[in-house]
Amino acid sequence: MPKTDQHQLVCQRRRDREKAQRIAGIVEAAKSVFASKGYLKATMDEIALAAEVTKPTIYLYFKAKDDLFFTLMLPLIEDIHKQLKKVEARLDAGIIGDGDNLIQSIFLAFYHSYEIFPETFRIIQLFQQQGLMGELRPEVRQALNEKGRKNFTLCRDLLSRGMTLGLLHPANVYELADVIWGLLVGVIQLEDAKFYDRKCKRTTENTLRLAGQLIARSIATHKKLRKRKIP
Secondary structure (H helix, E strand, O other): OOHHHHHHHHHHHHHHHHHHHHHHHHHHHHHHHHHHHOOOOOOHHHHHHHHOOOHHHHHHHOOOHHHHHHHHHHHHHHHHHHHHHHHHHHHHOOOOOEHHHHHHHHHHHHHHHHHHOHHHHHHHHHHHHOOOHHHOOHHHHHHHHHHHHHHHHHHHHHHHHHHHOOOEOOOOHHHHHHHHHHHHHHHHHHHHHHOOOOOOHHHHHHHHHHHHHHHHHHHEOOOEOOOOOOO
Protein backbone atom coordinates (compact mmCIF):
# COMPACT_ATOMS: atom_id res chain seq x y z
CA MET A 1 0.00 0.00 0.00
CA PRO A 2 1.41 3.45 -0.93
CA LYS A 3 2.42 5.64 2.01
CA THR A 4 -0.21 8.26 1.11
CA ASP A 5 -3.02 5.70 1.16
CA GLN A 6 -1.69 4.19 4.38
CA HIS A 7 -1.61 7.59 6.04
CA GLN A 8 -5.20 8.31 4.93
CA LEU A 9 -6.30 4.94 6.32
CA VAL A 10 -4.66 5.63 9.67
CA CYS A 11 -6.29 9.06 9.85
CA GLN A 12 -9.70 7.61 8.95
CA ARG A 13 -9.39 5.00 11.68
CA ARG A 14 -8.57 7.73 14.19
CA ARG A 15 -11.58 9.78 13.07
CA ASP A 16 -13.80 6.70 13.37
CA ARG A 17 -12.56 6.05 16.91
CA GLU A 18 -13.15 9.65 17.91
CA LYS A 19 -16.64 9.55 16.42
CA ALA A 20 -17.48 6.33 18.27
CA GLN A 21 -16.16 7.81 21.53
CA ARG A 22 -18.17 10.99 21.01
CA ILE A 23 -21.38 9.05 20.35
CA ALA A 24 -20.75 6.81 23.38
CA GLY A 25 -20.22 9.91 25.54
CA ILE A 26 -23.48 11.46 24.32
CA VAL A 27 -25.44 8.26 24.98
CA GLU A 28 -23.91 7.95 28.46
CA ALA A 29 -24.83 11.57 29.18
CA ALA A 30 -28.38 10.93 27.99
CA LYS A 31 -28.63 7.96 30.32
CA SER A 32 -27.57 10.11 33.25
CA VAL A 33 -29.99 12.92 32.41
CA PHE A 34 -32.91 10.54 31.71
CA ALA A 35 -32.27 8.80 35.04
CA SER A 36 -32.20 12.03 37.06
CA LYS A 37 -34.76 14.18 35.24
CA GLY A 38 -37.03 11.65 33.55
CA TYR A 39 -37.55 11.40 29.80
CA LEU A 40 -40.12 14.18 29.45
CA LYS A 41 -38.21 16.76 31.48
CA ALA A 42 -34.81 15.93 29.98
CA THR A 43 -33.65 18.42 27.36
CA MET A 44 -31.05 18.23 24.63
CA ASP A 45 -29.34 21.25 26.21
CA GLU A 46 -28.86 19.31 29.47
CA ILE A 47 -27.62 16.26 27.59
CA ALA A 48 -25.17 18.40 25.62
CA LEU A 49 -23.90 19.96 28.85
CA ALA A 50 -23.47 16.55 30.50
CA ALA A 51 -21.66 15.23 27.41
CA GLU A 52 -19.51 18.38 27.23
CA VAL A 53 -20.41 18.99 23.59
CA THR A 54 -22.54 21.55 21.78
CA LYS A 55 -26.17 20.80 20.98
CA PRO A 56 -25.47 20.98 17.21
CA THR A 57 -22.87 18.24 17.76
CA ILE A 58 -25.55 15.96 19.19
CA TYR A 59 -27.76 16.63 16.17
CA LEU A 60 -24.96 15.41 13.91
CA TYR A 61 -25.64 11.90 15.23
CA PHE A 62 -29.19 11.97 16.60
CA LYS A 63 -32.21 13.60 14.97
CA ALA A 64 -34.15 13.97 18.22
CA LYS A 65 -34.32 12.97 21.86
CA ASP A 66 -36.21 9.77 21.09
CA ASP A 67 -33.38 8.59 18.82
CA LEU A 68 -31.11 8.88 21.83
CA PHE A 69 -33.62 6.92 23.90
CA PHE A 70 -33.76 4.17 21.26
CA THR A 71 -29.95 3.95 21.10
CA LEU A 72 -29.81 3.71 24.89
CA MET A 73 -32.44 0.95 25.07
CA LEU A 74 -31.04 -1.14 22.21
CA PRO A 75 -28.16 -2.88 24.08
CA LEU A 76 -30.51 -3.95 26.89
CA ILE A 77 -33.11 -5.36 24.49
CA GLU A 78 -30.43 -7.14 22.48
CA ASP A 79 -28.88 -8.61 25.62
CA ILE A 80 -32.23 -10.11 26.64
CA HIS A 81 -32.52 -11.68 23.19
CA LYS A 82 -28.98 -13.05 23.42
CA GLN A 83 -29.64 -14.61 26.84
CA LEU A 84 -32.94 -16.16 25.71
CA LYS A 85 -31.17 -17.65 22.68
CA LYS A 86 -28.71 -19.27 25.10
CA VAL A 87 -31.66 -20.80 26.95
CA GLU A 88 -32.97 -22.07 23.62
CA ALA A 89 -29.59 -23.63 22.80
CA ARG A 90 -29.43 -25.34 26.19
CA LEU A 91 -32.96 -26.68 25.69
CA ASP A 92 -32.01 -27.95 22.22
CA ALA A 93 -28.91 -29.65 23.62
CA GLY A 94 -30.88 -31.39 26.36
CA ILE A 95 -29.05 -29.50 29.11
CA ILE A 96 -32.36 -28.16 30.41
CA GLY A 97 -34.11 -31.36 31.40
CA ASP A 98 -37.05 -30.29 33.56
CA GLY A 99 -39.63 -27.54 33.88
CA ASP A 100 -38.13 -25.99 36.99
CA ASN A 101 -34.80 -25.47 35.22
CA LEU A 102 -36.55 -23.98 32.20
CA ILE A 103 -38.51 -21.42 34.22
CA GLN A 104 -35.47 -20.47 36.30
CA SER A 105 -33.37 -20.12 33.13
CA ILE A 106 -35.90 -17.71 31.61
CA PHE A 107 -35.94 -15.67 34.82
CA LEU A 108 -32.13 -15.50 34.80
CA ALA A 109 -32.08 -14.51 31.13
CA PHE A 110 -34.23 -11.46 31.90
CA TYR A 111 -32.35 -10.70 35.12
CA HIS A 112 -29.00 -10.69 33.31
CA SER A 113 -30.01 -7.53 31.45
CA TYR A 114 -30.68 -5.79 34.77
CA GLU A 115 -27.27 -6.85 36.11
CA ILE A 116 -25.47 -5.50 33.04
CA PHE A 117 -27.60 -2.37 32.44
CA PRO A 118 -29.24 -1.50 35.80
CA GLU A 119 -29.73 2.22 35.09
CA THR A 120 -31.10 1.59 31.60
CA PHE A 121 -33.43 -1.06 33.04
CA ARG A 122 -34.81 1.45 35.55
CA ILE A 123 -35.25 4.12 32.87
CA ILE A 124 -37.29 1.86 30.62
CA GLN A 125 -39.32 0.70 33.66
CA LEU A 126 -40.34 4.27 34.51
CA PHE A 127 -40.88 5.07 30.85
CA GLN A 128 -43.35 2.21 30.46
CA GLN A 129 -45.06 2.83 33.79
CA GLN A 130 -45.69 6.47 32.87
CA GLY A 131 -47.15 5.45 29.50
CA LEU A 132 -44.69 7.52 27.50
CA MET A 133 -44.51 5.36 24.37
CA GLY A 134 -46.84 7.84 22.70
CA GLU A 135 -44.19 10.54 23.14
CA LEU A 136 -41.89 8.77 20.68
CA ARG A 137 -42.03 9.36 16.94
CA PRO A 138 -44.01 6.58 15.21
CA GLU A 139 -40.95 5.14 13.47
CA VAL A 140 -38.96 5.00 16.72
CA ARG A 141 -41.90 3.52 18.63
CA GLN A 142 -42.36 0.88 15.93
CA ALA A 143 -38.66 -0.03 15.97
CA LEU A 144 -38.70 -0.44 19.76
CA ASN A 145 -41.90 -2.48 19.66
CA GLU A 146 -40.47 -4.79 17.01
CA LYS A 147 -37.32 -5.39 19.05
CA GLY A 148 -39.28 -6.06 22.23
CA ARG A 149 -41.79 -8.26 20.39
CA LYS A 150 -38.98 -10.55 19.21
CA ASN A 151 -37.95 -11.16 22.82
CA PHE A 152 -41.46 -11.94 24.00
CA THR A 153 -42.04 -14.18 20.99
CA LEU A 154 -38.88 -16.11 21.82
CA CYS A 155 -39.90 -16.37 25.48
CA ARG A 156 -43.34 -17.67 24.52
CA ASP A 157 -41.75 -20.15 22.10
CA LEU A 158 -39.56 -21.51 24.91
CA LEU A 159 -42.58 -21.92 27.17
CA SER A 160 -44.56 -23.56 24.38
CA ARG A 161 -41.74 -26.01 23.70
CA GLY A 162 -41.55 -26.80 27.40
CA MET A 163 -45.23 -27.72 27.29
CA THR A 164 -44.79 -29.79 24.13
CA LEU A 165 -41.95 -31.70 25.80
CA GLY A 166 -44.15 -32.32 28.83
CA LEU A 167 -41.97 -30.24 31.15
CA LEU A 168 -44.70 -27.66 31.80
CA HIS A 169 -48.43 -28.00 32.31
CA PRO A 170 -50.56 -26.52 29.50
CA ALA A 171 -51.19 -22.81 29.94
CA ASN A 172 -51.64 -19.63 27.93
CA VAL A 173 -48.05 -18.77 26.97
CA TYR A 174 -48.91 -15.12 26.34
CA GLU A 175 -50.18 -14.72 29.89
CA LEU A 176 -47.40 -16.85 31.39
CA ALA A 177 -44.67 -14.80 29.68
CA ASP A 178 -46.29 -11.60 30.99
CA VAL A 179 -46.44 -13.06 34.52
CA ILE A 180 -42.74 -13.95 34.43
CA TRP A 181 -41.74 -10.51 33.14
CA GLY A 182 -44.14 -8.73 35.50
CA LEU A 183 -42.82 -10.60 38.54
CA LEU A 184 -39.23 -9.84 37.61
CA VAL A 185 -39.89 -6.13 37.02
CA GLY A 186 -42.00 -5.86 40.17
CA VAL A 187 -39.42 -7.52 42.42
CA ILE A 188 -36.59 -5.39 41.04
CA GLN A 189 -38.64 -2.22 41.47
CA LEU A 190 -39.59 -3.15 45.04
CA GLU A 191 -36.04 -4.03 46.09
CA ASP A 192 -34.67 -0.87 44.46
CA ALA A 193 -37.21 1.21 46.38
CA LYS A 194 -36.43 -0.51 49.69
CA PHE A 195 -32.67 -0.38 49.36
CA TYR A 196 -32.12 2.66 47.13
CA ASP A 197 -29.35 3.96 49.41
CA ARG A 198 -27.28 0.77 49.55
CA LYS A 199 -26.47 -2.27 47.46
CA CYS A 200 -28.54 -5.37 48.19
CA LYS A 201 -27.91 -7.50 45.13
CA ARG A 202 -28.13 -10.72 47.13
CA THR A 203 -31.59 -9.82 48.47
CA THR A 204 -32.86 -9.12 44.94
CA GLU A 205 -31.38 -12.35 43.60
CA ASN A 206 -32.86 -14.42 46.45
CA THR A 207 -36.30 -12.85 46.02
CA LEU A 208 -36.22 -13.46 42.27
CA ARG A 209 -35.10 -17.04 42.82
CA LEU A 210 -38.07 -17.56 45.12
CA ALA A 211 -40.40 -15.97 42.54
CA GLY A 212 -39.05 -18.35 39.92
CA GLN A 213 -39.49 -21.33 42.21
CA LEU A 214 -43.10 -20.38 42.94
CA ILE A 215 -43.90 -20.13 39.23
CA ALA A 216 -42.09 -23.39 38.53
CA ARG A 217 -43.94 -25.27 41.27
CA SER A 218 -47.27 -24.17 39.86
CA ILE A 219 -46.54 -24.89 36.19
CA ALA A 220 -43.71 -27.47 36.03
CA THR A 221 -44.47 -31.18 35.74
CA HIS A 222 -42.42 -33.94 37.35
CA LYS A 223 -41.14 -35.12 33.98
CA LYS A 224 -37.40 -35.11 33.40
CA LEU A 225 -35.77 -35.51 30.03
CA ARG A 226 -32.85 -37.83 29.58
CA LYS A 227 -29.60 -36.09 28.85
CA ARG A 228 -28.49 -36.57 25.30
CA LYS A 229 -25.29 -38.51 24.79
CA ILE A 230 -22.53 -36.54 23.14
CA PRO A 231 -21.32 -38.46 20.06
